[in-house]
Amino acid sequence: MLSDGSAAEVSGSGSLEVIAPDLDAAIHWTEHGYPHPLAKWHHHPQVEFHLIREGSGLMMAGDGVLPFEEGHVALIGSNLPHNWVSDLRPGEWLDRRDVVCHVRPEVLRVLMTYFPECSGFGVALRRASHALVLSGRSASQAASCLEAMGGHKGVRRLVDFVELLAVFEKVPDDEWSTVVTPDYNPSGGSGSERLLNAAIGYVTDNLGDDIRLEEAAAQAAMSSSAFSRFFKRTAGVGFADFVRRLRIGRACRLLASTDMPVARIQRECGYNNASNFNRQFLVVTGVTPSVYRKARQGC
Known part of the structure; x- marks a missing residue:
């Protein structure tokens, strides 16, 4: 390790x-x-x-x-x-x-x-x-x-x-x-591409299930704290924020393009309870899931 x-x-x-x-x-x-x-x-x-x-x-x-x-x-x-x-x-x-x-x-x-x-x-x-x-x-x-x-x-x-x-x-x-900040300057070294691509693959493969920082870190053979710093520095976004953005992105797509009930969308996006889903959706989009669906579907 x-x-x-x-x-x-x-x-x-x-x-x-x-x-x-x-x-x-x-x-x-x-x-x-x-x-x-x-x-x-x-x-x-x-x-x-x-x-x-x-x-x-x-x-x-x-x-x-x-x-x-x-x-x-x-x-x-x-x-x-x-x-x-x-x-x-x-x-x-x-x-x-x-x-x-x-x-x-x-x-x-x-x-x-x-x-x-x-x-x-x-x-x-x-x-x-x-x-x-x-x-x-x-x-x-x-x-x-x-x-x-x-x-x-x-x-x-x-x-x-x-x-x-x-x-x-x-x-x-x-x-x-x-997209990139003015002072961006990648560090030297090698191997980050394999670790980051593995982490991204883990997240996308399990987006509707339980995603754990500890599991992602173990796949990279790092401690949780070291992996968290590595992911933030390499990807430009914290691991938890990256997962949230992908999950809410999936929710936005399903809300806009399907008639799937919000409760099912919530589960498909990896959220076990409605209050947390609504809170995270509001943080990312600025509106609730129902308001988003009405605006995108024109209903």
């Missing part, structure tokens, strides 16, 4: 993902479902444009956590660790969750150097180092560009990509935000 002191040396940088370059293209485009081997806490040298097509959950980037829903678009800077954790019920699978576009930062720098018309994208690139997220009309426009890239090759895909850059360059101030 690791001591409290040794746990402090574990890195928050995530595992290095090796993205094989396309031999005839500078723009790497792919799509995948969820769960998927690529959907984990990781980082890579490439800048990443990311679209969520379906599902909801928590986006994790650096030391920040943000809820996401269908239509979520983000730009992740080079070597910034990140992950999107979808809320899935047992046996559920999302067939087309992600659209991902990777480009090496040097390609973007060359583009901005030789085409002054693209120089304004440098602002978005700097924001991407803190995980840039779009909203509103800008997110819809960026999503359309990313989807179009999947059906095009060669110059046509390049045109889509330039249009995508233009969306990020011209985004209004009220349609963008960043």
Whole structure:
């Protein structure tokens, strides 16, 4: 078992993902479902444009956590660790969750150097180092560009990509935000990706059941106190808060998309009594479950 002191040396940088370059293209485009081997806490040298097509959950980037829903678009800077954790019920699978576009930062720098018309994208690139997220009309426009890239090759895909850059360059101030705190700086070391991904897997596999900090810590071969500090530093959110956000996220989805009784939703989300469920729901959303359902279902 690791001591409290040794746990402090574990890195928050995530595992290095090796993205094989396309031999005839500078723009790497792919799509995948969820769960998927690529959907984990990781980082890579490439800048990443990311679209969520379906599902909801928590986006994790650096030391920040943000809820996401269908239509979520983000730009992740080079070597910034990140992950999107979808809320899935047992046996559920999302067939087309992600659209991902990777480009090496040097390609973007060359583009901005030789085409002054693209120089304004440098602002978005700097924001991407803190995980840039779009909203509103800008997110819809960026999503359309990313989807179009999947059906095009060669110059046509390049045109889509330039249009995508233009969306990020011209985004209004009220349609963008960043996730990572300004002073974020992952520590050195290795091994944190395995431990954090194991903890995330434990939580998502048991979201409707009893989740214990001691059990998560035991899987990481840490004491509870060491694991608690490690998770907070690496994921940017406390373990209990992470569990609560995922559980309430599942409750929001079920309240909005089903006629399931609130009492059953409460149990599906791992809460044994109504008062605690209502209290935690209010903390996260600012409203009660019944008010949330009425607002989302229009009834």
